[in-house]
Amino acid sequence: MAQTYPLPEYSSEKLKELIQGPGDVEWTYEMRRQCQEILPRLYLGPLQASKSLDTLKSLGITHIVCIRDAKEAFSVRPRFPEHFQYMVLDVQDSEEQNLIRLFPQAKQFIDQAIAQGGCVLVHCNGGISLSPAFVVMYVMQHHGLSWEDALHLVQNRRYCISPNGGFLTQIKEYESIYKATNAVAAYPQQRESAPRRKRSEEDDEDSLQREGARTKRALVDDDEDDAMQT
Template sequence: MALAAPQPPWVPAQPPGGMHIQEWKYEMRREAQLIIPGVYLGPFQASTNLNKLETLGITHILCLRDSMEARLIFPRFPTEFKYLTLDVADSGAQNIITIFPQCRQFIDEAINCGGSVLVHCNSGIATAPAIVMGYLMDKFAWDYTVALSYVQSKRYCVSPSSAPLSIPDTAQFEIQLREYATIAAAQHAYASGPMSPSVAEHKRAWDGEGDVPTGSKRRQAAFDMDMDDD
């Protein structure tokens, strides 16, 4: 089922059809918010209320957690919902671009079957929003600024760049998402015509067919080292 791109707000304070900043209340960060039809975003706490999940029409749950959180964050209702649980470091050291395809497939599965998916991490502030933003960028060819503005208009507390300051700036989620915007643009451009050399370079790199573009090599090297240690 094809999704029509919702109209993104350019000013998060006054998103068309969304909430104004003054309407956001602190306690709402503990709840899940509807981002687009069929896709909810929230913290782990939102995945623990069975009645609420059923009321929202949730059929799938994408659970993103740090491996150290596995004892606390895990599928609570495995017989009621379909889960995809991924161990993802809640920091910029994690290469989130590599898990976008798997997450996108799971989200699409929920939507295509007429259901809804809850995407959550521990706090619903950095990791899960980054995945949802990547999904929107891929689906609607949005850049980072538009995707962030739109998601913040639905869940104002999100901040993909809130990774620990000890992580190098080049490894922050925000940097990865900005680079993924180029990849998403490459995919859309490929469907409509030839790509520019710079866009094609990014796509080949992240497809594993070439060198990672300048500015991404340190992060890719770190990711490869992590994979070798597993």
């Protein structure tokens, strides 16, 4: 069996620290052109961060999610397919674009990469609106956070992010979607345990009925013996 390397699970106190972000980082304008580590082995950044092979290798990047508007395909593209595994998502960087429909395949790609011990960079052109929306949804679902906490966690590591109004609305909507999905996934376990409890209760009731019947027969037999003796 292949070894897996899942992201660590954190206590509620540790999550609060993560949401607040590192307190010793002084954000500079130049950092907009760099990528930042949002979770262990998950980076977020702009196109610029995906163009330096040396930088990507120094960070240990193995997988790249390249998110782009179709009209950007000439410049926002996989540049080192011989070195990294890519997922390319062609979307429209507009408020009408449905990100929720595209997110599951991106999440699966990131999950598989990290489980294999990989390190993932998620980027779009500017790393301001489009790719951050995907990363916020990923962080939200992975750690079971509210959309506000997930947004703050990402923003406190890459200060320049600002998902557009349409993307922000979808981020809010996704909170209820992933929570409903989790509830549905847990429901079969509840259904399995309920019949067992019901069968146990029925068994107890049958046992009581059998015991009652035996007691009744014994009383009848005693009455018949008394009658014969008299």
